[in-house]
Amino acid sequence: MAYFIQQLINGLTLGAIYGLIAIGYTMVYGIIGMINFAHGEVYMIGAFISVITYLILTTLGMSYVPLLLVVMLLASMLFTSVYGWTIERVAYRPLRRAPRLAALISAIGMSIALQNYVQLTQGARVKALAPIISGGVTLFEQNGFEVRVSFLQIFIIILTTVLMLGFSYLIDRTPLGRQQRACEQDRTMAALVGVNVDRTISTTFVMGAALAAVAGTMVTLYYGVVDFYIGFLAGVKAFTAAVLGGIGSLPGAMLGGILIGLIEAFWSAYFTIEYKDVAAFSILVLVLIFRPTGLLGKPEIEKV
């Protein structure tokens, strides 16, 4: 039981990170109907920027942890957003009326280019950081097995919850969210009633990139290692999470992320760690067979 709860905590932490990335996929899919294949790389870029910010701050001699965290998060969100904005502007906006596959190929190309750009500029070696937040609390002990929650895990889960609540508010209640939902339903009609469609789509990419940057920063803190290749697998899993939850649905993305995190944690704990990626994909296939619209997605009606 103790082991189970420990894995539950680990899975939730991992799931929170996947959920944040998945939101970026689901929003972009909702608004322009394409898979933003480069989103995993955006997350990787966020992780790298947080490493670099950390290095700048420590060279400047700053060591107060809360300030360090806040600056890392903000810098990563800011600079990663610029990347998100540029990607949309350069690779996707010219293709908005093009066949769907063209945009997807452009996205795959962007993903390859970004990955190699980071490899060229930052080197191929793994970047390792000393843990910034250490320590934790022991919840309870059973048969000599301690169930521990680290402060970092608490931080990750609380920050993710706050961000997701804030984000839901943003989409549900604010003018920006209304514009976004309007563009999602019908871009031409939204433009006719005065919504600046280009700007709304740009904002969507910026917000998705900012959330991915938070995820990247947290992974940097959590695992302490970053390399240029982390974006691919995380991106694929987060997309799986978005599809699992029902693509286009925000609560679905969060739920899907947490489910993927839990599946991975439990699979590694009780079965084999080598096949944990297989587990996530197999469950995706099963869900798609029995519930093709995902868990919370609305069925899509095709019109002639």
Add this chain to the structure above:
Amino acid sequence: MAEIKTQTTQSQQMPAFVRDLLGTAVIALALAVPFIGLKSDSQGVALELLTRWPLMFAIVGSVLAGRVLFLLFKSHRARPRTPQPQKRAGAKETVSTWGGRHTLIIGIAGFAFAALLPFLPFANRYVVDIGTTFLIYVMLGWGLNIVVGLAGLLDLGYVAFYAVGAYSYALISTELGWSFWFCLPLAGLFAAMFGVALGFPVLRLRGDYLAIVTLGFGEIIRVVLTNWVAFTHGPDGISGIPRPTFFGYAFSRGAGKTFSDLFGIDYSSQHRVVFLYFLILALAGLTNWFTLRMRKLPTGRAWEALREDEIACRSLGINPTNVKLSAFALGAMFAGFAGAFFSTRQGFVSPESFTFMESAIILAIVVLGGMGSQMGVVLAAFALVILPEWFREFEQYRMFLFGAAMVVIMVLKPSGVMGSREPTIRLHKRQVSDAQPEIAQ
């Protein structure tokens, strides 16, 4: 909307121009500072921060210069607006009909050149080797073209079938000792079976889901190949795979059952290379011929019809799942053939050769060439496989440039270099082919 913007800003053009450049400069700096200006370098244990400001300013400066040129070009082109479109439309039409009429001739000429290549004076071992690699990608491109170009199904895990073919031959020949010619159809059969097994549950789904499931399947195959050590030898791969024989006559030195002995010529290591080249040329030719014939059969017509409009097909009594499944399985079969060839050519297979990057390259070949165009596949394979060989000294930048080229080509020509997406058959002649219906339903 862009037109309105240029008109309103016409009066105050200079400030707009300056503002645009300032914006570009800010964006370029924000992009460049954390990655080009600063570098995290691991010296010993701890990470260190290095700076590369001169390089960064050089790059940002060239981005700005590029932007200036682009803006000048745009304002230069924006002015004379009215007379151009008609002229261009006419020009386009003649180009497309010219291409259509001469495709057959170009195809035959290309094939003849390919067949003569090993005997040309400049064809050393290196050239023939690259030609072989090129033809593998052409064959994979043609195989995937059935799935993506004709049936309109987006397959991001095509390399999985290639891997199945390669491992089928590697395992059967090393464990059971069966010959290449017997294993080749088996490899295709296994790959096709995997295609059916994967396609059956997921082909009912919409295009994007299919993309992600195939992507996942590709990863699963790779993970299984890496971790199932008892069966696949894991990450070490399988070595010592039998090389192909000339219908039982080996390409080796000495008398007996060898190729050189059979024809009474001196042994040369070139023989096997040339033989492999002709083998893949034949296999690729088979793929192309098969596809061209299929397009004239009801099944092939149904593929194209499904790509254009699934609902219409359903109401005409076509079973979408079965038709898609046939395209998926046939595409997989050709990947299996190519895989078996790959494995006999290399003599060694490992999961390393079957990463997502391979799938991306093959898909890029199909899409960049123009979906459904057989000639386009050849051109795109040439651009993606042969050109990087010429620029070997830029090895480091190769993948970066490859990705960037994919973006640029798509932005400039979204339908691919040779893309016209013409259905093979039409009831009525259409006058202008401007319609670009969406792929993948």
